[in-house]
Amino acid sequence: xxxxxxxxxxxxxxxxxxxxxxxxxxxxxxxxxxxxxxxxxxxxxxxxxxxxxxxxxxxxxxxxxxxxxxxxxxxxxxxxxxxxxxxxxxxxxxxxxxxxxxxxxxxxxxxxxxxx
Amino acid sequence: xxxxxxxxxxxxxxxxxxxxxxxxxxxxxxxxxxxxxxxxxxxxxxxxxxxxxxxxxxxxxxxxxxxxxxxxxxxxxxxxxxxxxxxxxxxxxxxxxxxxxxxxxxxxxxxxx
Numbered sequence: 001x002x003x004x005x006x007x008x009x010x011x012x013x014x015x016x017x018x019x020x021x022x023x024x025x026x027x028x029x030x031x032x033x034x035x036x037x038x039x040x041x042x043x044x045x046x047x048x049x050x051x052x053x054x055x056x057x058x059x060x061x062x063x064x065x066x067x068x069x070x071x072x073x074x075x076x077x078x079x080x081x082x083x084x085x086x087x088x089x090x091x092x093x094x095x096x097x098x099x100x101x102x103x104x105x106x107x108x109x110x111x112x113x114x115x116x
Numbered sequence: 117x118x119x120x121x122x123x124x125x126x127x128x129x130x131x132x133x134x135x136x137x138x139x140x141x142x143x144x145x146x147x148x149x150x151x152x153x154x155x156x157x158x159x160x161x162x163x164x165x166x167x168x169x170x171x172x173x174x175x176x177x178x179x180x181x182x183x184x185x186x187x188x189x190x191x192x193x194x195x196x197x198x199x200x201x202x203x204x205x206x207x208x209x210x211x212x213x214x215x216x217x218x219x220x221x222x223x224x225x226x227x228x229x
Contacts, residue, residue: 004159033215042205042219043160056216091159098214099148105217107152107159 003027004108005074006092012114019079019086021111025094032075033093033105034060034067043091049075082115089113128226135193137223139206142187148209150217151180151191155202163191163204193225201227 005024013019025032030051035043045059049069060067064082069075079086089112093105129135141149147168152160166173166180166189173180179192189206203222210218 006159031215035217035219040221042221043207043217044219045216048215059216095215099209099217104150104162104165105215106162109159112157 004092004094004106006090006108006111008111009109010112010114012116013082014116015083016081019082019113019115021077021079021090021092021113023075023077023092023094023108025075025092026096026106029094029096031095031097031105032069033095034075034077035091035093035107037089037091037110039088046077046090079113082113084115087113087115125221126224126226128228129196131196131198131227131229133196135191135196135200135225135227137191137193137204137206137225139189139191139220140187141189141206141208143208143210144184144187146208146210149180149182149189150207150209151178151189152205152207152219153200153202154205154222160205196225196227198227198229201225 003026032049034046037043047057047060047067048055064080066078089110091107091110093107095103095105150165151163154160164175164180166182171182177194181190203224205219205222207217207219
């Protein structure tokens, strides 16, 4: 998994609370992606960020979800007022440049969110 | 909707046999494909990739075949080992999107000793 670090690995939140997931990309990678995986399903694209910019957030719910990738520090996926349907595994991936330029993307180990 | 799908949701093989996992895609504009392996509780692990200007690519014990005519992708694993047991996903990158991957639902490979 090429060094993409995610934390926490497991997170339990009560309905209505906030969940904050962190992702440190591979050193030198400036492109970060977030995907969500529901049980027994494939990964679904949520958002694509470059340093300080959101490039595509078309896969992210418009309400309660937000993502950032600041100039310094990890990328953050924030889910406000969580509901049970937010329970899923959230994966972060990174690459040094877009896929089309010959690079692939490598995923972290994921953050498993459980909403009770 | 999803443009990547798998013919078989589960595959059970004997240790030492070869495994073939299939994947169909519907978007002819897809130009890059990746196979990932995911073990329980872990993230997707890159196995092998292939671009649309190729029809075959080999790695260590794995081969990916791409048939653009019928929009079909397969992953062949030689001499399957118990450690190969996992869910395998194919993912495609649709041409024009240089970052977004679309995943299929996955095939569960079980290797029997």
